[in-house]
Amino acid sequence: MRPVDSARATELQEPGLQLTEDTPPGASEEPTATEEVGTPDPHSGWCWLCRSSPCGSRAQPAKKKAPCPGLGLFYTLLSAFLFSVGSLFVKKVQDIHAVEISAFRCVFQMLVVIPCLIYRKTGFIGPKDQRIFLVLRGVLGSIAMILLYYAYQTTSLADATVISFSCPVFTSIFACVLLKEKYSLWDVLFTSFTIIGVILIVRPPFLFGPNPEVVDKNYSDHLKGTFASVGHAVFAALSIVILRKMGKSVDYFLSIWYYIIFGLIETIVVLFILGEWSLPYCGLDRLFLILIGLFGLGGQVFLTKAVQIEKAGLVSLMRTMDVVFAFIFQIIFLNDVPTWWTVGGALCVVASSAGAALRKWCQSSK
Numbered sequence: 192m193r194p195v196d197s198a199r200a201t202e203l204q205e206p207g208l209q210l211t212e213d214t215p216p217g218a219s220e221e222p223t224a225t226e227e228v229g230t231p232d233p234h235s236g237w238c239w240l241c242r243s244s245p246c247g248s249r250a251q252p253a254k255k256k257a258p259c260p261g262l263g264l265f266y267t268l269l270s271a272f273l274f275s276v277g278s279l280f281v282k283k284v285q286d287i288h289a290v291e292i293s294a295f296r297c298v299f300q301m302l303v304v305i306p307c308l309i310y311r312k313t314g315f316i317g318p319k320d321q322r323i324f325l326v327l328r329g330v331l332g333s334i335a336m337i338l339l340y341y342a343y344q345t346t347s348l349a350d351a352t353v354i355s356f357s358c359p360v361f362t363s364i365f366a367c368v369l370l371k372e373k374y375s376l377w378d379v380l381f382t383s384f385t386i387i388g389v390i391l392i393v394r395p396p397f398l399f400g401p402n403p404e405v406v407d408k409n410y411s412d413h414l415k416g417t418f419a420s421v422g423h424a425v426f427a428a429l430s431i432v433i434l435r436k437m438g439k440s441v442d443y444f445l446s447i448w449y450y451i452i453f454g455l456i457e458t459i460v461v462l463f464i465l466g467e468w469s470l471p472y473c474g475l476d477r478l479f480l481i482l483i484g485l486f487g488l489g490g491q492v493f494l495t496k497a498v499q500i501e502k503a504g505l506v507s508l509m510r511t512m513d514v515v516f517a518f519i520f521q522i523i524f525l526n527d528v529p530t531w532w533t534v535g536g537a538l539c540v541v542a543s544s545a546g547a548a549l550r551k552w553c554q555s556s557k
Contacts, residue, residue: 263501267509270493277486277517278352279524280479281343287476288341288467292483293333294458297451299484310430313442317449322439324336325449328433337461338419346416350392351523351527352517353537354420359507359547361428369432377550381543388539391532393417443495486528507548511541 281292308315317325342351362384367374393414434446462468471477497506514537521527529537 194305215352262510263497264505266493266497267506268512270490270497271510271512272389272485272516273490273493275352275513275520277483277490277515278339278343279520280346280483280486281340282348282525283477284471284476284483285473286467287471287480288462288465289344290337290458290461291466291467291469292340292480293337294455294462295480295502296336296484296487297333297458299453300447300488301451301455303485303488304451305445307444308448311442311444313445315445316478317441317445321437324437325356325441325446326453328430328437328446329449329451331426331433331454332430332450333457335423335430336454338426339422342416342419342423344416345412345419345531347413347527347533348521348525349514349517349533349537350413351416351420353392353514353533353540354389354417355423356511356540356544357389357421358424358427358431359544360385361425362431362446363547365428365432366435378547381547384543384546385537388418388536388543389421389516391536391539394532402538447491502552505548505552507551508545509546514541 284292316322339351339355342355351539355526361379363372363374363378364382366372367378435448494506494510497509517531518537521529
């Protein structure tokens with residue numbers, strides 16, 4: 192899930208526990224006059240200043256160890272690498288529908304998330320007032336995952352990755368409509384850059400003229416993949432807005448749990464409707480399916496850890512390395528050299544995402 196997967200990065204922090212001091216029954220909050228001026232009894236074992244514990248036994252708050260400089264950015268880079276490798280495996284799997292790949296990913300991730308929920312003692316349902324948002328996050332996030340995998344199968348790896356990076360633009364729009372966040376002229380500019388980038392990647396014939404080098408069927412698949420990538424960006428943005436609405440009141444693994452459960456339900460229903468269910472015949476494909484689930488979960492974990500210790504703006508900037516890895520993998524492993532139109536479109540979309548991240552970072556640092 193890059194999806195949103197997209198996920199993706201805005202929602203982990205376990206609710207803290209309030210620290211309280213128990214006062215013995217009958218004890219007053221203010222020291223008495225005797226306590227204020229009295230002399231400590233050297234044989235009592237109690238300090239006249241501490242009152243509630245022997246002198247020197249009161250635990251001093253330990254200083255939180257500062258994370259290694261750049262560790263958050265390294266986690267983000269590692270997350271981008273894992274997500275890109277997972278998308279490459281999706282591209283390499285043969286004769287398996289994208290919906291079925293999503294189902295296998297949900298199954299493998301479920302095997303990892305269940306022990307995490309048990310260990311963290313967060314439960315499997317969540318707070319009563321947040322369940323409707325958890326359900327919406329699960330449904331919308333899983334749809335985004337399915338659309339992204341379909342885009343990987345029908346269009347080039349670089350094109351699908353670049354177009355999916357238009358998610359921040361849709362997030363700003365939906366946040367303005369649903370959360371009443373401000374939508375400024377800068378957001379309009381970033382949206383325009385994203386639209387230009389997508390147009391350069393799609394290259395519609397009514398703007399660029401017919402291309403004799405492109406077969407109609409290939410362009411039809413390319414167009415389907417483009418719409419799927421845009422759909423992924425829309426649903427991932429809605430999922431992010433819902434996560435913002437929930438804030439830190441819900442554990443991150445619980446939101447992943449809903450994402451997995453509803454994703455598995457959706458994929459099973461769609462597979463029965465399409466009649467596309469089939470077990471992989473090749474042992475290599477089975478290995479790819481396992482690695483897709485593991486790499487996807489690993490990418491989510493490292494992205495979450497990055498957001499915990501690094502500013503969100505810097506994390507968003509480093510996430511643009513997904514595009515770089517996608518271009519590298521497409522050239523090396525798929526022998527598909529992107530066109531200059533794709534490169535230009537990628538620069539527009541990446542510039543839009545980077546600009547939006549920089550602006551958020553500058554606003555938060557004021």
